Amino acid sequence: MPTFRLEIEVAGKEGRVAGIDEVGRGPWAGPVVACACVLERRKLPKDLRDRIDDSKALTAKKREAVAAELIARAKASDGVIFGIAAASVAEIDRINILHATELAMRRALARLPFVPDHILVDGNRAPDFGCPIRAVVGGDHRSMSIAAASIVAKVARDRLMTRLSPFYPAFGWDRNAGYGTEIHAEALSRHGPTVHHRRSFAPVAEAVTLFSVQAQTVSSTATS
Secondary structure (H helix, E strand, O other), X not given: OOEOHHHHHHHOXXXXXXXXXXXXXXXXXXXXXXXXXXEOHHHOXXXXXXXXXXXXXXXXXXXXXXXXXXHHHHHOOOOEEEEEEEEOHHHHHHHOHHHHHHHHHHHHHHOOOOOOOEEEXXXXXXXXXXXXXXXXXXXXXXXXXXXXXHHHHHHHHHHHHHHHHHHOHHHOHHHHOOOOOHHXXXXXHHHOOOOOEOOOOHHHHHHHHHHHHHHHHHHHHHHO
């Protein structure tokens, strides 16, 4: 379970530490979303601390409940401060998923009302965000701030993909959030990519090529 040990280690008991995590590096469709979260330990009730964990370790129902409380406390200025942002599909295709992820993180940090004393970021890369930063492998189950950020980002992105799903029902985004499931792959081969697909990702690029060849074949047949 995550704790505040790393936060205290890098910034002491009074320092303001932003935990950063992203959601959506792997999907074939949709943006990548990042959250930067600062938690005030003294204001955070034990019941909430005990329920914060790596978003992947929580059920959807538990994630929604914890995210709702984190968001409510942020709105009430009661122990939670966060910024959330995304990088679009167009940006992912233009600058690649790694740089788009860092862009989303930078934007999330910019939405905090202050520059944190230190940053903890999930993963093995520590981008230059203009203040002290430490990369933490497995950070979403080690750091309370990173875990909270992972929950808020995951819930926000899942909600977005669920809202998009009725417009593209064959792809099942309300169930797979744009990841490459069997249903998603079948819909991609049958219907081709949408405007929300990442054309720089191999399965989508292959579908684009396939549909281009099919279109040329149909055009040649029609004119012959």
